Amino acid sequence: MINTPKKCIIVDDEPAAHYVLTNYIRQNPQLELAAQCYNGIEALQYLREHTVDLMFLDIDMPEISGLELLQTLKNPPKTILTTAYSEFALESYEYGVIDYLLKPIYFPRFLKSIERYLSVQFIEKETAIPVSLNVKVNGKNIDIRLDDILYVQSYGNYVKIFTKAKTFVTAMTTNQLVQELPSDKFMRVHKSYIIAIHKIDVHEKEHIVINEEKIPLGITFRRELNERLRPLS
Numbered sequence: 424m425i426n427t428p429k430k431c432i433i434v435d436d437e438p439a440a441h442y443v444l445t446n447y448i449r450q451n452p453q454l455e456l457a458a459q460c461y462n463g464i465e466a467l468q469y470l471r472e473h474t475v476d477l478m479f480l481d482i483d484m485p486e487i488s489g490l491e492l493l494q495t496l497k498n499p500p501k502t503i504l505t506t507a508y509s510e511f512a513l514e515s516y517e518y519g520v521i522d523y524l525l526k527p528i529y530f531p532r533f534l535k536s537i538e539r540y541l542s543v544q545f546i547e548k549e550t551a552i553p554v555s556l557n558v559k560v561n562g563k564n565i566d567i568r569l570d571d572i573l574y575v576q577s578y579g580n581y582v583k584i585f586t587k588a589k590t591f592v593t594a595m596t597t598n599q600l601v602q603e604l605p606s607d608k609f610m611r612v613h614k615s616y617i618i619a620i621h622k623i624d625v626h627e628k629e630h631i632v633i634n635e636e637k638i639p640l641g642i643t644f645r646r647e648l649n650e651r652l653r654p655l656s
Contacts, residue, residue: 428453429455430455430457430475431454431455431456431457432477432478432479433456434465435460435481435484436461437481440481443527444528444533453541454477457473457475462485462487463486463495466480466492470499470500474500476501477502478499478503479503480493481506482504483506483507483508489504490518501521502518503520503523503524503540505526505528507525507526521536521539521540521543522539556569556572558584559593559594571587572585572586573619574617574618574633575597577615577616582595587634597611600617608621610651612639613641613644616639618631620648620651627640628645631648
């Protein structure tokens with residue numbers, strides 16, 4: 424799988440800093456230079472209209488400083504600060520920046536900073552909590568909110584995804600779908616059914632009821648369901 428390069432923006436009033444960072448970014452296939460801004464106002468205008476993954480931000484700039492820019496942005500991109508002044512280091516980390524590079528910036532130190540950024544991205548991706556399920560319905564990809572799903576029923580190589588408002592049919596097997604759904608919220612209770620655990624209305628030995636629909640409970644799944652429901656009772 425090919426990873427898409429991370430879009431970067433350089434915000435610095437010094438042309439020499441742009442030259443150095445541009446050269447470093449172009450040597451790294453994991454990065455892509457999206458824009459160069461020479462003051463905070465330019466950066467504000469650009470970031471209102473574009474999304475970037477990583478910002479190289481100088482602290483000491485005219486009109487608006489780098490730290491003031493971070494305060495102004497509602498959702499700033501991940502940021503690596505660049506400056507010639509080490510006295511700002513402690514204050515800068517209060518803004519959740521990834522790293523703090525002192526000028527002149529040397530390539531090995533730049534690479535170390537990028538590795539730190541990529542490791543943060545990996546951790547956030549691994550721990551991200553999904554809120555929707557993306558499936559293809561009638562040739563179009565749609566997102567179904569996980570909180571809306573009641574249960575899923577298998578029909579060969581298709582599944583029906585039931586919500587209170589609507590039923591969706593998609594070309595997928597139950598085995599495939601159970602891998603896509605978060606295991607803390609959903610579980611398989613029968614060879615043909617996956618249910619949302621917190622949507623159960625009635626739990627009997629051989630079946631459960633969700634939204635007035637009786638769903639069979641397979642023998643091999645009864646013990647696991649009982650154990651998972653125990654903390655909820």
